[in-house]
């Protein structure tokens with residue numbers, strides 16, 4: 484994680500601790516190479532591609548463009564993942580995990596009755612009231628075509644700079660250099676992909692930025 488995001492995370496963790504949660508990062512920074520390995524494995528059918536209900540799709544009947552969009556539902560395009568920025572993370576309540584239990588991020592665990600539901604209801608309330616130290620959820624199922632990922636938090640002040648400064652030309656060059664799977668199909672749909680799966684509307688950042696005073700402290704902590 485970026486040092487500024489860590490500072491905010493430490494504060495969020497301390498608040499969570501007081502509320503009875505052990506908020507931990509299951510996945511933070513992810514490199515282009517790691518994301519490309521995930522992407523290539525899904526494109527090659529070596530990792531399951533899931534539908535909106537988290538069920539595996541039979542990808543054999545899909546053409547390249549349809550496969551690109553199927554993968555994008557749950558996996559970011561390498562180079563366009565928010566996990567590359569050091570500002571974004573997937574969180575769990577370690578209090579609710581058995582020792583050594585592998586972390587599997589599923590919507591059902593965050594929904595009512597799920598193992599992480601209490602943590603997420605607490606986060607809902609903190610985010611809505613501008614008391615989440617600059618963190619917000621970019622993937623709510625609204626405003627962006629990425630499937631809802633309640634566990635995914637983003638540090639708005641820095642993430643906004645990263646999104647604003649994003650360079651689609653550099654992305655295309657990186658895909659060519661890496662000989663990324665399906666890169667011809669990606670090229671053909673690049674603008675649409677970025678619009679639907681990358682650009683998180685500014686209004687989603689706005690609430691989180693309102694609760695952040697620029698020094699890493701929430702105004703109403």
Ligand SMILES: [Zn+2]
Nearest residue numbers: 572573632635
């Ligand atoms: Zn994530």
